[in-house]
Amino acid sequence: MEDExxxxxxxxxxxxxxxxxxxxxxxxxxxxxxxxxxxxxxxxLVHNDKCTAIFVRSGEWVNPSCYKLRSFVEGHRKxxxxxxxxxxxxxxxxxxxxxxxTAIAPLVCRTAKKDSSTAVISLAIMPFKYEADRIxxxxxxxRRVREVSDSTIVMDNDAFLDNNPELSQQDCFAITNNAIxxxxxxxxxxMIKPAMNVLCTSRASPNSESSLRDSLSMLYNAVSDASxxxxxxxxxxxxxxxxxxxxxxxxxxxxxxxxxDRSIEVGMLSSMSSSSGVRIHLVASAPQKTRxxxxxxxxxxxxxxxxxxxxxxxxxIKLTIPAIE
Numbered sequence: 001m002e003d004e005x006x007x008x009x010x011x012x013x014x015x016x017x018x019x020x021x022x023x024x025x026x027x028x029x030x031x032x033x034x035x036x037x038x039x040x041x042x043x044x045l046v047h048n049d050k051c052t053a054i055f056v057r058s059g060e061w062v063n064p065s066c067y068k069l070r071s072f073v074e075g076h077r078k079x080x081x082x083x084x085x086x087x088x089x090x091x092x093x094x095x096x097x098x099x100x101x102t103a104i105a106p107l108v109c110r111t112a113k114k115d116s117s118t119a120v121i122s123l124a125i126m127p128f129k130y131e132a133d134r135i136x137x138x139x140x141x142x143r144r145v146r147e148v149s150d151s152t153i154v155m156d157n158d159a160f161l162d163n164n165p166e167l168s169q170q171d172c173f174a175i176t177n178n179a180i181x182x183x184x185x186x187x188x189x190x191m192i193k194p195a196m197n198v199l200c201t202s203r204a205s206p207n208s209e210s211s212l213r214d215s216l217s218m219l220y221n222a223v224s225d226a227s228x229x230x231x232x233x234x235x236x237x238x239x240x241x242x243x244x245x246x247x248x249x250x251x252x253x254x255x256x257x258x259x260x261d262r263s264i265e266v267g268m269l270s271s272m273s274s275s276s277g278v279r280i281h282l283v284a285s286a287p288q289k290t291r292x293x294x295x296x297x298x299x300x301x302x303x304x305x306x307x308x309x310x311x312x313x314x315x316x317i318k319l320t321i322p323a324i325e
Contacts (some may be wrong), residue, residue, distance in 0.1 A: 005119060005192040009086035013184070014035060014108055017100030018044045019125060019173070020093040023180050027093070030185035036083050038076075038108065040069055045296075054079055056104070066137055069103040071309055072266050077111060088305035089119045091184060097127030097157075098137040106144035113148045117205050120150040121192065123180055123199075126292060128158045130170075139295025142251055145194060153197045153283060154292060155180055163214050164203060175203060179281050182237060193231050193285040198222045200284070204277035208242055211280040212250055216257065223286050235281040242278060250280075 011033040015024025021044045028035035028050055035051040037044065045053035056072050058064045064072070084090055090112040094101035105124065112120045123144045127134040146152045161172050179201035200218035202211040212234075223229065234254055236242065244298040 005194045007119060007121075007187065009085050010034070011089040011091065012084060012087040014038065014084070014090060014092045014112075016040075016086040016092065016108060017098050018106045019095035019098065019177065020101060020105075021045065023177055023184075023189040024091075024122075026095045026181045027091075027184040028248045030181065031187075034087075038080070038104055040064075040072070040074075043130050044100075051115050052083060054083065064099070066103040066141075066159075067097055070107065073104050075109050076238040077107070080108060080111050080115070084118075085115075087118065089121065091143075092120065092122045093127040093180070093184070094122070094145075096141050097125060097134050098133055101125070102134075102137045102141040106141055106148075109145050109148045111197050119151075120149045121151045121153070121187070122146075123153045123155070123184065124159060125155045125176070125180075126295075129160060135295045139292060142292055142295070151194050151197065152308070153183070153199050153289075154222075155199045155201075156218065156222050156291075157219040160201065162221060176201060179279070183235060183281055183283065186235060195285045196290065197283050197285050198290065200282040202280050204238075204279050206277050207281065208236070208246055208250060209253070210277045211278050212253065212282075213282045215282040219282060219284055222292075223284070229284045231287060232282060235240070235283070238280065239276060242300065253284075271294070 011031060013024040013028040013031070013033060013035045015021035015035065015037045015230050017039050018211055021039060024035050024037065025046060037046065037051055037053045038056065039045055040056040040058050045055060054076055056069070056076060058069060061068060084300060091107055092105060092112065094105035096102050101124070105122070110124055112118055124142055124145060126142070127138050142152075142154070155176050158173055159177055160176055161167065164172065165232065167175075179199065185201060199220060200215040200222070202214035205211045219229075232254065234250070236247065236250070248284070265283065
């Protein structure tokens with residue numbers, strides 16, 4: 001067995017922006033752990049016994065770019081460090097299709113990893129392909145997040161929508177966000193590979209094979225060669241209603257696709273039953289390049305020796321320049 005990432009208590013869930021905060025708050029209730037929410041929009045932040053919040057003020061800027069917003073986040077470094085101090089595992093959830101996610105997630109992951117004994121797990125949501133103006137920022141932010149995370153799990157909403165083109169954007173969000181919550185809630189019982197992982201999911205279906213087919217279709221959209229996947233975890237939601245023979249058939253199907261029997265870890269989450277049918281989540285480790293690497297073409301063009309350690313930002317620099325006549 002290859003090395004796995006060991007998770008230890010206490011665990012802190014960090015939600016960034018609107019989507020990240022919503023997912024983190026829901027998952028923290030399931031895990032019964034503390035939650036930290038960070039956003040530049042007060043509507044994203046809730047205060048209760050489990051969740052604390054950091055509000056990033058953007059000054060005079062009404063709609064700052066991700067670079068400008070990142071400069072404002074820099075002023076909260078000490079506050080973020082204090083809020084994450086003392087936790088053995090930090091799970092960071094962000095939507096990289098939004099400005100808050102691309103601006104804040106790399107800084108939060110880097111701050112959490114300053115303590116080398118802390119395990120940092122990042123979950124990132126990638127933009128739809130029609131959001132062309134967000135793809136590059138999402139790609140660069142994902143690269144930054146992966147560099148300082150022990151494990152990264154990516155949800156590609158675009159791949160899910162390709163499989164379900166009849167769904168509205170909101171319906172797509174509801175299904176994929178719920179999948180992230182369920183995987184986080186079950187993360188301590190499953191296997192996490194210290195690598196790049198792709199989270200694939202399906203709509204609820206009375207047919208478990210159909211759900212598995214949808215999840216695998218998402219994976220093939222994200223990974224060019226599925227046979228190179230070294231490890232996968234299958235989450236069967238609503239497993240109580242599935243006969244044992246059918247579960248064995250699902251396992252055999254997945255192992256046959258990935259070819260190596262020992263490369264597959266299967267988790268049956270039958271305790272999380274669903275009255276609306278069976279849903280299957282597939283978390284696959286992707287050692288080779290994925291479609292997300294093409295989002296940041298400069299990552300291959302610029303050598304590491306010329307790259308910068310800190311993410312770029314756009315601070316306000318006011319200079320007093322005397323008039324010269």
